[in-house]
Amino acid sequence: MGKISGVVIEVTRLTDRISSLVVAATDGVALPTWEAGAHVEFDLAVGARAYSLVSFDAVLKTPTSYRIVVQREDNGQGGSQAMHAMQVGDPITFSAPKNDFAVIPDAPAVLLAGGIGVTPLISMAVALERAGQEFRFHYSGRSADVMAYPAELSSNWGDAFTLHCDGAETALDLDRVMSFVGSAHLYVCGPRGLLDAARAKAETTGIPSERVHFELFEAASTQGGDTAFEVQINDGTVYTIPIGQSIIDVLEENDVDVMYDCQRGDCGICQCDVLEGTPDHRDVVLSKAERDAGDVMQICVSRAKSARLVLDI
Numbered sequence: 001m002g003k004i005s006g007v008v009i010e011v012t013r014l015t016d017r018i019s020s021l022v023v024a025a026t027d028g029v030a031l032p033t034w035e036a037g038a039h040v041e042f043d044l045a046v047g048a049r050a051y052s053l054v055s056f057d058a059v060l061k062t063p064t065s066y067r068i069v070v071q072r073e074d075n076g077q078g079g080s081q082a083m084h085a086m087q088v089g090d091p092i093t094f095s096a097p098k099n100d101f102a103v104i105p106d107a108p109a110v111l112l113a114g115g116i117g118v119t120p121l122i123s124m125a126v127a128l129e130r131a132g133q134e135f136r137f138h139y140s141g142r143s144a145d146v147m148a149y150p151a152e153l154s155s156n157w158g159d160a161f162t163l164h165c166d167g168a169e170t171a172l173d174l175d176r177v178m179s180f181v182g183s184a185h186l187y188v189c190g191p192r193g194l195l196d197a198a199r200a201k202a203e204t205t206g207i208p209s210e211r212v213h214f215e216l217f218e219a220a221s222t223q224g225g226d227t228a229f230e231v232q233i234n235d236g237t238v239y240t241i242p243i244g245q246s247i248i249d250v251l252e253e254n255d256v257d258v259m260y261d262c263q264r265g266d267c268g269i270c271q272c273d274v275l276e277g278t279p280d281h282r283d284v285v286l287s288k289a290e291r292d293a294g295d296v297m298q299i300c301v302s303r304a305k306s307a308r309l310v311l312d313i
């Protein structure tokens with residue numbers, strides 16, 4: 001399905017930095033259905049941005065709107081700020097839903113969210129509950145007043161839901177979370193630090209990797225010390241990748257065809273071979289051994305430690 005011409009039909013401010021937006025097709029027709037964990041890509045002036053779909057109810061076979069929840073990242077690359085500037089009636093173009101983070105509805109689950117990474121897990125909890133499946137839902141953040149829907153989640157799921165606030169007695173304890181996993185599947189969504197820590201803890205706890213599912217939820221942002229670098233592709237053309245732009249951004253601007261999806265470094269679709277140079281890996285796809293080998297990289301988020309990378313593109 002091609003792009004959908006839509007319109008913003010509802011904006012609700014949840015906290016200072018978090019808003020919920022509901023979009024519908026301009027002509028009001030039914031939208032493609034979706035399953036928990038799915039996201040939609042929005043075309044914004046700053047580029048495409050993906051946001052998970054959120055529903056507190058069963059997803060209809062013919063939905064007429066999609067809800068997303070966006071946290072404004074003031075140091076990001078402008079996507080969340082553009083979404084926060086949207087008002088009811090504004091036009092917006094978006095893709096059909098895609099799902100790289102599907103929940104398995106016939107297996108028990110532990111859901112672990114960090115910050116705004118809670119959004120796909122809300123829909124997962126709804127799907128698991130409707131399937132009559134046992135689950136636990138852990139939601140970690142700085143404090144309840146900067147988190148999305150803490151009261152609603154607590155009232156919906158009672159003892160199955162735990163809010164973890166930094167510095168409080170209830171602060172996230174990964175050992176304890178892992179102790180609930182047993183034979184369940186673990187779904188983790190949040191910033192890189194949480195994903196790395198949870199994956200490492202799951203490994204040492206002996207949870208097989210096929211039962212650990214994760215999605216990175218972090219705005220790609222410029223890091224201190226970033227510099228421009230060059231990328232050479234197979235036809236010999238050399239492109240400069242400036243600070244604040246990804247390799248994909250620059251190649252696309254120059255009509256070089258590249259495959260990608262998440263643009264967050266967690267799906268692996270944009271991976272390409274590195275023929276020369278040293279990548280600066282910023283994804284969560286590669287293992288330590290693959291990073292150290294340095295012969296592949298995710299070109300949506302990773303940069304370079306050397307002045308030039310020669311890529312098999």
Ligand code: FES
Binds near residue numbers: 261264270
């Ligand atoms: S597009 Fe998903 S890892 Fe790069």
